[in-house]
């Protein structure tokens with residue numbers, strides 16, 4: 379395996395975990411969207427983090443990132459769209475797959491609600507990953523629901539595979555290839571009969587065989603369906619261990635208070651637990 383630990387999420391929890399794991403001399407890869415996409419980047423002033431009063435959220439994130447970099451943490455900027463568990467963990471970002479022996483989930487809170495029909499048709503026409511599933515829809519009509527900045531590129535990729543792509547979003551997309559029809563719509567629902575047959579966009583049915591829903595963040599339970607949750611948050615014990623062996627979680631994704639200090643503390647604990655897990659594995 380290339381890395382000891384993969385951290386999913388580059389907010390305070392993920393970066394704190396990465397720094398703590400590097401302190402134990404583990405190799406760490408942080409996979410996360412741009413740090414500007416962390417909700418903390420929107421905080422105009424943070425006064426409740428010990429020793430750093432009066433900073434903007436963006437300043438804090440920059441300093442956290444610099445600390446992680448100085449500790450030798452490797453980073454990949456991008457959205458994790460798929461996760462496979464098989465003698466370790468394999469995380470897909472775009473067309474690349476990264477592997478690690480332990481996994482720390484720190485994706486924050488995924489706030490976007492699901493569309494009607496999305497859950498029902500997941501795996502039967504609904505996909506979150508153009509790279510993983512695009513080939514299945516060659517020469518077929520598909521709809522890309524663009525909710526992330528890289529969604530137009532994914533739509534272009536599907537088009538290059540030979541899919542007949544329609545792009546649906548509430549905003550004019552940037553970087554969408556000429557020739558791909560764009561439909562501006564906000565109220566969406568997936569329709570089907572056994573498998574997907576259409577996306578309903580503001581009351582108009584767009585017939586299709588596949589719907590690629592590309593959001594900024596993918597809920598951890600969509601990446602790892604066997605993950606146990608409680609009231610919508612990942613269930614962890616005091617060591618930040620989840621119910622899946624080798625998987626730990628930290629930060630907003632485990633529940634309130636949704637604050638930086640709690641995220642950082644949990645990230646630290648999750649990292650120490652992941653290191654202990656790896657050390658125990660080596661002794662076996």
Ligand SMILES: Cc1cc2nc3c(=O)[nH]c(=O)nc-3n(C[C@H](O)[C@H](O)[C@H](O)COP(=O)(O)OP(=O)(O)OC[C@H]3O[C@@H](n4cnc5c(N)ncnc54)[C@H](O)[C@@H]3O)c2cc1C
Nearest residue numbers: 387389390391410411417421458485486629630636637638
């Ligand atoms: C406007 C605002 C003001 C706030 N002010 C304060 C404050 O004053 N004090 C305070 O303590 N807290 C404040 N908070 C809360 C604070 O920002 C959060 O508690 C904290 O950022 C949680 O850290 P985290 O690492 O758990 O998650 P996040 O900061 O949400 O980081 C998670 C990161 O993972 C990324 N991610 C998720 N899924 C994926 C995926 N599949 N692939 C790649 N990347 C992914 C996300 O895009 C995000 O960048 C504020 C929040 C907001 C929105």
